[in-house]
Amino acid sequence: MAVSYQQYTYPTPTIFTIGFNYLSIDDVKAQVYDGSAWVGWSVLSRNAYNKTVTIADASSYQALRLYRSTSTTNLVDFQSGSRLSEHDLDTAYQQCLFATQEVVENASNQVVASGAQGNVGLTGADGPTGPTGPAGADSTIAGPTGATGPTGATGPAGPVGTTGAVGPAGPAGAAGADGVDGVDGVDGVDGAGTGVLSSEFESSEITIPSSSGFVTAAHGLGSIPKSYSACLRCKTVEYGYSVGDEINLSIRNSYATSTHVSFHTENYSGSTPAFSIYEKDTEVSGSNITNSYWKIVFRAFV
Secondary structure, rough: OOOOOEEEEOOOEEEEEEEOOOOOOOHHHEEEEEOEEEEEOOOEEEEOOOEEEEEEOOOOOOEEEEEEEOOOOOHHHHHHHHOOOOHHHHHHHHHHHHHHHHHHHHHOOOOOOOOOOOOOOOOOOOOOOOOOOOOOOOOOOOOOOOOOOOOOOOOOOOOOOOOOOOOOOOOOOOOOOOOOOOOOOOOOOOOOOOOOOOOOOOOEEEEEOOOOOEEEEOOOOOOOOOEEEEEEOOOOOEEEEEOOOOOOOOHHHHEEEEEEEEEOOOOOOEEEEEEEOOOEEEEOOOOEEHHHHHHEEEHHHH
16 A cells, blocks of 8 residues: 555545645645656645645546655754754655655655666575565556437427417407486476585684683584584504594583584693593503694584
8 A cells, every 4th residue: 555645546535635644735736647647736735734735626537646745855954962853753764655655656656867877786695585665556557438419309299288378368358438427407406405414613723721621612603513523633642542543432421502513621630631532543541642742623514
């Protein structure tokens, strides 16, 4: 099993977890195989905390290799007489180890050219048998997918579907022209009587007085009204009543003559008249009004 790279066939993801050790995550690089050669591939980002790399989409290539390329520049420069730390010793050792592994496993798929042959040296003593080397890279990469075949002939038309539902009725047509007016009928016989109520009166809005007593308005009808009333008219919103709403007052507190109508404001408590009403919005009874929010209005009919 390789210790300096990992390889995927027809890769589909773009985020990969790094499965080998490294000194710097920037040493992790990528290559893709296009069927004839390995070429460098873009690493979009590296995440040292999660040990992952994100690469450009390589799903159209036959293989992807993530490999380590350790720098051969000294990462630690030991000085005479300096104190040796465990970190520096580990870094120097791992740099040598990782670089050697990458050469042995050909992690970067780069063929190193041979130099000129040197003089034959003395034959040394046989060394011990070394460990079995790692398995070589997979050489049984599948070939590219063949081209798509031509489209087949169009099949026969299917049967005719059922008739759809009847659509909605259209809008009504424009109205026709008005017909000719008919002949006027014969005038009826004049009635002998007159209407029940022939005249009416409505007073101006009267301010509620500050003490108990009669409130009076001259009606000018010339006779005692056949019907009359006194009401409170709302001028400022209160107890759910809107401006213009009216409340009829008790007829037992009022009287009418041939010249005027009057209402007695009898329910006072101290200096404030206690007009007690039902609240329109809550139907609570016995609520005293605010005098300045209301006006008294008379009406009379003969």
